Amino acid sequence: MNKFLTLAFALSFSLGAVAQNPVIRDQYTADPTARVFGGRVYLYPSHDIFPPQGQRQDWFCMADYHVFSSENLTDWTDHGVIVSQEQVPWGKADGYSMWAPDCVEKQGRYYFYFPNGPKSGRGFAIGVAVADRPEGPFTLEPEPIRGVSGIDPCALVDRDGKAYIYWSGMGIRGAQLKDNMKELAGELREITPPHREGQPQMPKMLVGGEEMKGLPEGFKEGPFAFRRGDWYYLTFPWVRKEKGTETLAYAMSRSPLGPWDFKGLIMQEHTNGCWTNHHSLVEYRGEWFLFYHHNDYSPRDDKRRSVCIDRVSFNTDGTIREVTPTLRGVGVSKATARIEPDRYSAVSGPSVTVAFNDTANTFMGWHATLPQKGSWVRYDKVDFSGLTDGYLVINVKADANTLLSVREKNNKGKVIAHVDVTVEGQQGQFRRDNRGKWMSLTAPMTYHPKGVTDIVITCDGKPVSIDWLQFKQRPTYFTPVAANAAPSQPDERGFIRRWQLREPIPQNIRSNTIFTNTWLREFFADELSKLNPKKGKWYSLESENYNMKLFRFAEKYGRQAYGNLFWCQTVIDCPEDIEGVRLAAGSNGASMWWLNDEEVLLLEGDRRMVEDDGVSSRLKLKKGRNILRCAVVNGPGLSDFCVRFLDESGKELRNFVVL
Numbered sequence: 001m002n003k004f005l006t007l008a009f010a011l012s013f014s015l016g017a018v019a020q021n022p023v024i025r026d027q028y029t030a031d032p033t034a035r036v037f038g039g040r041v042y043l044y045p046s047h048d049i050f051p052p053q054g055q056r057q058d059w060f061c062m063a064d065y066h067v068f069s070s071e072n073l074t075d076w077t078d079h080g081v082i083v084s085q086e087q088v089p090w091g092k093a094d095g096y097s098m099w100a101p102d103c104v105e106k107q108g109r110y111y112f113y114f115p116n117g118p119k120s121g122r123g124f125a126i127g128v129a130v131a132d133r134p135e136g137p138f139t140l141e142p143e144p145i146r147g148v149s150g151i152d153p154c155a156l157v158d159r160d161g162k163a164y165i166y167w168s169g170m171g172i173r174g175a176q177l178k179d180n181m182k183e184l185a186g187e188l189r190e191i192t193p194p195h196r197e198g199q200p201q202m203p204k205m206l207v208g209g210e211e212m213k214g215l216p217e218g219f220k221e222g223p224f225a226f227r228r229g230d231w232y233y234l235t236f237p238w239v240r241k242e243k244g245t246e247t248l249a250y251a252m253s254r255s256p257l258g259p260w261d262f263k264g265l266i267m268q269e270h271t272n273g274c275w276t277n278h279h280s281l282v283e284y285r286g287e288w289f290l291f292y293h294h295n296d297y298s299p300r301d302d303k304r305r306s307v308c309i310d311r312v313s314f315n316t317d318g319t320i321r322e323v324t325p326t327l328r329g330v331g332v333s334k335a336t337a338r339i340e341p342d343r344y345s346a347v348s349g350p351s352v353t354v355a356f357n358d359t360a361n362t363f364m365g366w367h368a369t370l371p372q373k374g375s376w377v378r379y380d381k382v383d384f385s386g387l388t389d390g391y392l393v394i395n396v397k398a399d400a401n402t403l404l405s406v407r408e409k410n411n412k413g414k415v416i417a418h419v420d421v422t423v424e425g426q427q428g429q430f431r432r433d434n435r436g437k438w439m440s441l442t443a444p445m446t447y448h449p450k451g452v453t454d455i456v457i458t459c460d461g462k463p464v465s466i467d468w469l470q471f472k473q474r475p476t477y478f479t480p481v482a483a484n485a486a487p488s489q490p491d492e493r494g495f496i497r498r499w500q501l502r503e504p505i506p507q508n509i510r511s512n513t514i515f516t517n518t519w520l521r522e523f524f525a526d527e528l529s530k531l532n533p534k535k536g537k538w539y540s541l542e543s544e545n546y547n548m549k550l551f552r553f554a555e556k557y558g559r560q561a562y563g564n565l566f567w568c569q570t571v572i573d574c575p576e577d578i579e580g581v582r583l584a585a586g587s588n589g590a591s592m593w594w595l596n597d598e599e600v601l602l603l604e605g606d607r608r609m610v611e612d613d614g615v616s617s618r619l620k621l622k623k624g625r626n627i628l629r630c631a632v633v634n635g636p637g638l639s640d641f642c643v644r645f646l647d648e649s650g651k652e653l654r655n656f657v658v659l
């Protein structure tokens with residue numbers, strides 16, 4: 001037996017939840033072969049990269065293969081590199097020709113077939129690597145398959161255990177494989193390759209298999225053969241003379257090596273001129289899917305491509321229904337993951353536009369622009385399961401104050417959340433000047449859809465662009481306190497967790513450096529004089545933490561998390577007069593503290609919350625009710641506070657209750 005090379009196992013990592021086209025969003029992927037192994041879909045694509053110096057800059061360039069897998073066609077795991085060019089014993093270490101591959105399983109072993117440029121000679125050979133698991137590690141065979149000269153291998157293991165290989169080279173060829181899956185079963189013939197004008201004559205070579213008969217005239221490559229019922233399908237990229245770029249086409253037969261009966265197209269030419277397409281069809285959980293590629297992330301360079309998936313179906317006579325590519329793709333998107341409306345299922349009309357977020361780094365994705373009141377985008381199959389107390393986070397950009405809604409099913413459907421996009425400071429949410437800037441806004445959910453449904457984003461005012469949106473379950477953080485609730489105690493470290501919080505008052509503060517003693521005194525005095533306990537909503541809450549996370553409170557009740565003034569008060573009931581105590585507080589943002597309407601502490605400057613950060617002078621807590629009040633203000637940044645009383649010896653005070 002020749003020398004084997006065992007390949008290192010690369011680290012796997014998940015790409016996060018993305019259900020839209022393209023499906024792999026951090027690297028170029030092309031020529032997708034999808035296979036189902038052990039109830040999971042495995043994706044074996046080529047890996048387009050930009051050519052290094054010295055390589056032809058306008059040509060395909062691939063140095064390795066990754067394998068990806070998914071259980072739901074939404075979340076893809078990248079298992080890393082399984083074969084790279086410098087590991088192939090017979091291949092050029094710098095050939096950059098690792099074109100379309102395939103992988104099939106037979107008797108518990110996984111056979112990975114891939115083309116590559118041989119060390120000596122021209123053209124392509126096809127190699128095999130074998131593994132015990134679909135994601136490897138793969139062991140490379142020392143030599144390519146004898147008698148196979150070409151690209152784009154595809155293997156078919158039939159129900160009777162016989163296996164076949166198809167490839168592209170002087171037309172589309174097919175041959176039976178031996179049981180070892182590494183050699184052709186039939187005779188090999190020596191031929192003189194046809195001479196191509198302007199090129200040197202290739203030396204004689206061994207050729208196996210036969211050219212597939214019954215296929216249409218014109219350029220063909222990328223065969224993908226499969227069986228469905230008693231029909232064999234040979235599918236392939238095909239160039240129609242009159243159009244000049246690749247379609248996906250197919251032929252059917254009752255036997256694995258034909259002759260074939262040409263049937264027509266699975267997909268038309270790409271409308272943007274992307275020259276190639278390449279594909280596979282796979283049945284998964286009772287549905288059929290077409291994997292193909294398009295140059296979405298690289299619209300001006302069709303040698304850098306990306307894998308897409310759409311559903312495909314069959315007529316009763318076994319013929320394939322033509323597939324129209326979609327942006328939305330397949331798979332269900334979780335409401336709690338980022339949803340990208342630029343990958344829409346439908347739009348109100350052609351005036352809705354999609355543009356890259358960053359043309360210098362297209363992997364940053366796209367945004368959709370709704371140009372006028374009434375325009376909308378629909379995004380189907382969003383799963384709201386488990387979201388019981390949610391709010392919306394949406395990343396938007398606008399040039400003027402506007403409104404949008406997220407609705408269920410259609411543009412007149414039930415409003416799930418309504419967003420007030422304020423960029424100029426007159427409406428509710430943002431007072432800063434955010435014209436033309438991306439902003440993450442939050443909005444309460446006014447309706448919680450059940451299970452999987454479609455969402456529609458409607459523009460209800462001026463033009464607005466949307467990058468992504470996401471629903472979040474409101475964190476608990478606080479438990480509402482009923483009016484007749486029993487008094488609570490300070491926690492075991494003396495921190496007071498029960499507070500009445502007024503809904504936040506948004507502030508136009510760009511920087512916390514303004515929080516000087518003088519500024520804060522004036523600000524708090526002014527705000528205190530305006531404070532009307534009957535105006536604005538007050539919430540009586542018990543915190544799950546020793547500190548009151550005010551920004552979470554804001555978020556939970558659908559207000560902006562940053563740039564707020566918070567009013568907070570609590571009632572302390574003492575069994576007796578307690579002399580010589582000190583108030584010890586920490587706050588993120590500046591804060592001022594009053595005990596029974598007397599100012600007792602000011603925490604100034606741009607500070608973070610630290611326990612006992614500021615300590616008052618000695619105070620008296622009187623027998624009965626004492627009102628402790630604080631105001632916390634912050635510009636950009638989080639807001640929270642923690643507070644307790646310390647006794648004469650500096651120990652936390654706990655002999656009182658909080659009403």
Ligand code: FUB
Pocket residue numbers: 030031046060099100151152221222237276277278
């Ligand atoms: O990816 C390189 C080549 O482009 C493939 O092998 C062909 O099928 C075409 O997609």
